[in-house]
Amino acid sequence: MMRDRPTPSIEVNDITVSYSNGVAAVRNATFELGPSTICALVGINGSGKSTLFKTIMGFLTPSAGSVRIAGLPVKAALRQGLVAYVPQSEEVDWNFPVLVEDVVMMGRYGHMNVLRIPAKADRAAVDQALDRVGMSEYRTRQIGELSGGQKKRVFLARALAQGSEIVLLDEPFTGVDVKTESAIIDLLRAMRDEGRLMFVSTHNLGSVPDFCDQVVLFNRTVLAYGPTATTFTEANLAQAFGGLLRHVRLSGPDLHDDADQRRVTVLTDDERPLVLYGERDQEKHVNPDRSETP
Amino acid sequence: MTWSAPAWLWSWFIDPLAHGFMQRGLVVAVLVGAVCALLSCYLVLKGWALMGDAVSHAVLPGIVIAHVIQIPLAIGAFAAGLGCAIATGYIKSNSRIKEDAVMGIVFSGLFALGLVLFVKVETDQHLNHILFGNMLGVQWPDVLEAALIAVPAIVIVIAKRRDLLLYCFDPTHARAIGLPVGTLHFGLLTLLALTIVASLKAVGIILVIAMLIAPGAIGYLLTKRFDAMLAIAAAAAIGSSVVGTILSFHIDGATGPTIVVVQSALFVLAVMIKRGGRSANA
Numbered sequence: 001m002m003r004d005r006p007t008p009s010i011e012v013n014d015i016t017v018s019y020s021n022g023v024a025a026v027r028n029a030t031f032e033l034g035p036s037t038i039c040a041l042v043g044i045n046g047s048g049k050s051t052l053f054k055t056i057m058g059f060l061t062p063s064a065g066s067v068r069i070a071g072l073p074v075k076a077a078l079r080q081g082l083v084a085y086v087p088q089s090e091e092v093d094w095n096f097p098v099l100v101e102d103v104v105m106m107g108r109y110g111h112m113n114v115l116r117i118p119a120k121a122d123r124a125a126v127d128q129a130l131d132r133v134g135m136s137e138y139r140t141r142q143i144g145e146l147s148g149g150q151k152k153r154v155f156l157a158r159a160l161a162q163g164s165e166i167v168l169l170d171e172p173f174t175g176v177d178v179k180t181e182s183a184i185i186d187l188l189r190a191m192r193d194e195g196r197l198m199f200v201s202t203h204n205l206g207s208v209p210d211f212c213d214q215v216v217l218f219n220r221t222v223l224a225y226g227p228t229a230t231t232f233t234e235a236n237l238a239q240a241f242g243g244l245l246r247h248v249r250l251s252g253p254d255l256h257d258d259a260d261q262r263r264v265t266v267l268t269d270d271e272r273p274l275v276l277y278g279e280r281d282q283e284k285h286v287n288p289d290r291s292e293t294p
Numbered sequence: 295m296t297w298s299a300p301a302w303l304w305s306w307f308i309d310p311l312a313h314g315f316m317q318r319g320l321v322v323a324v325l326v327g328a329v330c331a332l333l334s335c336y337l338v339l340k341g342w343a344l345m346g347d348a349v350s351h352a353v354l355p356g357i358v359i360a361h362v363i364q365i366p367l368a369i370g371a372f373a374a375g376l377g378c379a380i381a382t383g384y385i386k387s388n389s390r391i392k393e394d395a396v397m398g399i400v401f402s403g404l405f406a407l408g409l410v411l412f413v414k415v416e417t418d419q420h421l422n423h424i425l426f427g428n429m430l431g432v433q434w435p436d437v438l439e440a441a442l443i444a445v446p447a448i449v450i451v452i453a454k455r456r457d458l459l460l461y462c463f464d465p466t467h468a469r470a471i472g473l474p475v476g477t478l479h480f481g482l483l484t485l486l487a488l489t490i491v492a493s494l495k496a497v498g499i500i501l502v503i504a505m506l507i508a509p510g511a512i513g514y515l516l517t518k519r520f521d522a523m524l525a526i527a528a529a530a531a532i533g534s535s536v537v538g539t540i541l542s543f544h545i546d547g548a549t550g551p552t553i554v555v556v557q558s559a560l561f562v563l564a565v566m567i568k569r570g571g572r573s574a575n576a
Contacts, residue, residue, distance in 0.1 A: 020388070057470055079472040087466055096339060096463050097520045106460050110471040116456040142518035162471065 006070040006082070008035045008165035008197040010056060012222075015065030017048075017055050024220075025051040028065070031216050031225045033199065035165075038192050039214035040228075041201040044241055047219040049201045053168055056199075057083060069166060077166075081110040084159035086169040089151060094144035100154050101139040104129055107162035129160035133187060149180025156187060167191065169200045173207060173272075185211040205245075206272030208232055209285035234265055234276055234283065307536075310543040319429045319496075319549055322437050323535035326493040327505060327553070329444040331531035332451045333489050334510030335524050336482060340462040344394055345379065346506035348401035349483075350490045350499040352378030354408025357424060357494075361417050368439065368491045375487035378404055380480075427498035429539070429549035436495045443492035447485050452524075458482060459520055497550040505531065508557040515564045530560050 010033045017026040025048045033039050043049045054060045056067055058074040069077035077083060084107070107129070108122040118126075130136045133153040138146065143154065152172055159167045169188075173181050188198055188211060200212065208215060208228065215232045216225040217240040224236045237245065248266040255264060265276040265283060276283035310316045337346050353371040360370020378400055385396045412421060423431070432440075451458070460468045461478040469475045486506075493502040509531040513523035538553030545552070 057466070059466075059469060078470060081471055083470050085466055085470040087464065091466070092464065093339075097514065097518050097523050098459070098463060099519060102520070106464070106467060107471075109456070109460060109473065115453055158467070 006072070006080075006165070008082070008195070009033060009068075009070055010166065010197065010199065011066075011068040011071075012052075012056070013066045013068070015055060015062035015067060017051055017060050018063050024063075026055065026062075027221045029218075029222045030065075031222050033197055033214065035195050035197055036192055037214050038188055038198045038200065038212045039216060040208045040212040040232075041199060041216050041218055042203065042205065042208060042232075042240070043201075043218035044203060044245075049218055050170070052218065053170060053201060056168065057085060081162060082164055082166055084162045084164035084167045086152070086155045086159055086167065086172060088170040089148065089175050091170075092143075092151075092155075094151070096143065098143055099139065100135060100141050100143060100146070101126060101130070103143060103154050104139075104157045104161050107158035107160070110162065125161045125163065126157075129157040132160060133157045134183075147180075148175035149177060149183070152176055152180070152184060153187075156184065160191075165195070166197045166199070169198065171202055171204075172200060173202065173204050181207065204272050205237070205267055205274040208274070228285075232274075232285070234267070237267055237274070306544070307540055310540055315430045315432075316539070316543060318432050318434060318437050320536065320539050322432050322440050322496045323429060323539045323549070323553060324532050325437075325440050325444040326496045326502075327509075327531035327535035328528055329447050329451075329489050329492060330502065330505035331509035331527040332448060332524060333482075333486060334506045334508070334531075335513055335520075335527050336451075336458055336462055336510070337486070337506055338510035338514050339459075340482075342486075343507045344397050345382075345483075346486060346490075347503050348382060348397040349375040349379055349487055350502050350506075351401040351405040351408075353487075353490055353494070353499050354424065355404055355411055356408075357419070358408055358411040358415055358417065361419070362411075362415055368443070368494070371491045371494060372487050374404065375490055376484060379483040379487065423498065424494070425498045425500050426548070427494070427496050427501060427550040429496045429553075430542075432495050440492045440496065443488050447488050447492070450481075451485060454478075454481075455521075455524065497553070501550045501554050504554040504557060508554075508561050509534075512557075512561050512564045515561075515568045531557065534560060 012029055012031050014028055014030050015026060016024055016028060018024045029052065041049055041052065051060065055062055056069070056074070058078055067074050070082055104126045105118060105122065108118065108125055109116055112118065112122060127136070130139055133156055135150065135153050135157060138150060143151065146154065172184060176184065185207070192198060202208065209232060212228050214226065215228050217223040217231065217236055219240055223240045224231050245267050250264040252261040252263050255262070261279045262277060263280070267274040275286045277286045278284050311320065337343055353375045356370035356372070356374025357367050360367045382393070382397050382400050385391065385400065386393045457473060457478060460473065461475060465475055468478070489506070490499065490502055493505065497505060509527035512530045513527035516526050517523050534553050534556040538556040539549055541556065542549040542552035
């Protein structure tokens with residue numbers, strides 16, 4: 001479906017965001033993301049990730065610097081429905097009397113008249129979105145009756161139905177099994193290939209090299225950002241999180257009975273670990289869940 | 295003389311309505327019941343049951359001050375109710391105290407202020423009537439006043455029910471798609487304050503709290519669809535208003551409390567139906 005919409009981008013320009021008590025949650029953060037991107041926002045709990053998300057969505061106003069979305073000020077971009085948000089599971093009250101199809105239809109509200117009476121196009125968009133995430137047969141279930149992965153897919157369907165070019169996802173893999181995780185990753189990749197910009201907040205380090213082409217390492221400010229291969233390195237992660245990650249290294253002599261100097265490094269924040277393998281400073285990401293051992 | 299059951303029921307319902315005070319009471323009970331029921335769905339879902347409690351208590355000083363400065367009581371009541379809700383929000387976001395504690399302080403403080411003022415100021419109002427209503431004492435102008443507030447409030451809630459639901463369910467998404475979240479928030483509080491003002495003469499500021507919770511809780515228990523929840527809540531409240539008003543005539547009881555007792559009985563019934571259904575499934 002061709003859309004006559006602006007090219008997705010997020011420009012964060014030297015922003016500082018402070019709480020009402022004067023403490024700065026984010027200081028002098030700068031980065032820029034373009035279309036056809038899946039970018040991970042990586043940081044420990046309390047690093048200001050959610051403050052950054054709230055600022056990008058206009059809930060908080062930076063005390064210095066600016067955020068522009070698709071070249072527009074945040075408020076104008078939101079009014080055009082350019083940004084979709086997939087909430088953390090903990091933020092949602094799953095006992096609400098709403099059905100799966102009701103939640104997905106909420107993605108269409110920005111397209112409807114003031115009474116929110118769905119038109120044919122709205123129903124079609126909901127059908128299509130449900131179909132795409134494989135949740136069509138659950139459409140009349142109350143949302144609390146779903147599994148963790150199904151719940152995530154419903155909210156992804158809402159983002160699809162909204163038709164946004166920019167999607168913010170908050171911890172999408174919490175409470176999701178490995179099979180569903182890879183289904184969600186496949187969907188995110190397909191959305192990227194359609195030109196969308198996906199910005200994913202996560203502390204699940206292991207899955208980052210799996211599906212993110214860009215990374216923003218964040219702790220109160222941007223510590224590093226760029227392509228995953230060159231940015232998501234042990235050195236940068238050590239700088240970002242210091243002693244806050246579990247760090248296990250098996251060096252060459254422990255692994256092999258030969259002169260092979262390649263070593264294994266495991267970094268984890270109690271989620272899926274990040275595993276690096278190779279000679280010093282030439283280590284590559286490996287994916288422990290998919291058993292692609294070199 | 296043998297009466298068939300329907301004829302007996304019919305005259306049980308219709309005979310009391312020969313009295314003008316019963317007609318007025320019934321109209322006002324149905325109006326108040328309906329508007330409270332619709333709002334109660336949102337209060338129950340948003341976890342704002344205590345907010346209804348707070349706003350209604352806070353109305354008292356507004357009534358007394360309005361009497362002193364000679365403006366319509368409804369305006370004073372509305373201003374005080376909304377002021378309480380806004381003060382609660384302000385204190386909550388500017389202190390470390392949790393919302394329920396803030397509400398507890400603000401509304402009991404305002405209620406106490408209202409009582410102090412009420413005793414100090416000579417009024418023609420009966421405290422009992424403000425607290426518990428005087429459903430069978432309402433005059434047609436009172437009915438008209440209640441209707442002028444309740445009918446537009448009902449229309450607004452029904453027309454904007456989806457936006458209000460989205461605001462309660464997922465305010466982040468509501469904001470992300472450009473809905474005026476602040477307007478929805480204060481709109482809901484304004485509707486709440488208006489509803490309490492409309493209910494004042496009929497059920498009073500204490501009993502309105504029950505009417506702002508029970509119907510929504512009944513609907514919440516019995517369905518998983520929001521539109522059905524609104525419909526069940528409205529049906530339960532209107533049914534309770536009719537039955538309660540007529541019943542109070544026959545048992546010569548106070549009308550407002552009888553309606554609340556019928557609503558509470560329906561709530562207990564809904565809980566039992568739900569429990570019965572669950573153990574049958576298990």
